Amino acid sequence: EAQVTQNPRYLITVTGKKLTVTCSQNMNHEYMSWYRQDPGLGLRQIYYSMNVEVTDKGDVPEGYKVSRKEKRNFPLILESPSPNQTSLYFCASSSGHTDYEQYFGPGTRLTVT
């Protein structure tokens, strides 16, 4: 089954404790992306990747890192989480950038205390 998976689905952590949210897709997609969703603000792009070893900042990259060492995986790293990073995070992938729809993972709800 074609899908995007994220882990963990739920995470409660404390300020400053490094964490990684994994994202994996099995559709051989080149384009992958991370978004956060906050009430009243909609979906905002954090980082995206056009292909292996090619990543760039979205609109809200501060406090996050990403890497794309393999085509299927695109982990999101929070080196020193802060409470303002409490949010719902989605990973997405697509065959290309403009002409192809994005497939979203199930979401990761992160709470930083």
Place this chain on the structure above:
Amino acid sequence: ILNVEQSPQSLHVQEGDSTNFTCSFPSSNFYALHWYRWETAKSPEALFVMTLNGDEKKKGRISATLNTKEGYSYLYIKGSQPEDSATYLCAPYTGGFKTIFGAGTRLFVKA
């Protein structure tokens, strides 16, 4: 930053009503427009990808039109059903590799 506006922000309709909402975006350097449907507690799912001025797409009772010259797209739902209750998002692509979503239109359909 690309200015994407969706209106209305929310909409309450009765079952059986037809409805429509708007996505507005800058018309210069247009490449494509995506519509997504996002049900509560689920992930966004693609409805349409539209690329050409005058494009019309249809999926069941939902259809969309695109006007790239004036920078807008309409989404129509005919005979709304409670299961159509969701947030409808648009994402226009006007150059670059970022994805900018509109804030969405939240539709509530009452049985």
